[in-house]
Amino acid sequence: MTDVLRQSYAKVRRTTAPAHPIVYLHIGDAQTSLASGTGAEPAQVLALNIGAVRTAADFFKHRPPSPLEIETAIMVVEDEVSRARAVIPTGALLYSTDERLHAMATMVSGSQAVTSALTIEDVEGLFNQLAARAEGRPASQVDPPEDPQFAAALLILREFMHHLQFDRIRLQRGP
Secondary structure, three states: OHHHHHHHHHHHHOOOOOOOOEEEEEEOOOOEEEEEEOOOOOOEEEEEOOOHHHHHHHHOOOOOOOHHHHHHHHHHHHHHHHHHHHHOOOOOEEEEOOHHHHHHHHHHHOOOOOOOEEEHHHHHHHHHHHHHHHOOOOOOOOOOOOOHHHHHHHHHHHHHHHHOOOOEEEEOOOO
16 A cells, blocks of 8 residues: 555645645545655655544444444544644645545535545535434435445544644545
């Protein structure tokens, strides 16, 4: 995974202003990885012990996940995300090429057109819809899938953006 992570970081790095700090985020199946820095190569690489499949398997036994399952997962994900603070440069821009995140952007925009970013408000809106469904309320705007892996990826992204204070994640295609 490290080679793919470094390649993805390098691709994103080529599209940003020289020396501007970036963080490349990949929410994988078993772990969430990030690479950060200001140069052509990442200065820091970190793997967190949370991933879409792993988190879903560990916490989400229902479709949709129950409110208690979501709260329990949040506590674990928050703790793991807090480890990333040490490798996040001040003023960094957040990027990803993850297909799961592109799917979320498509849900938010309501269009198959290429969406280049998700704001924290977009992510919170999707998460609120997931929470509403977990509580048995109907979805009012976007109807997120009941897939536990989607829920886990959304929760990881939400906690990452919220606790590390990113206002948006910029999306690009391909590794």
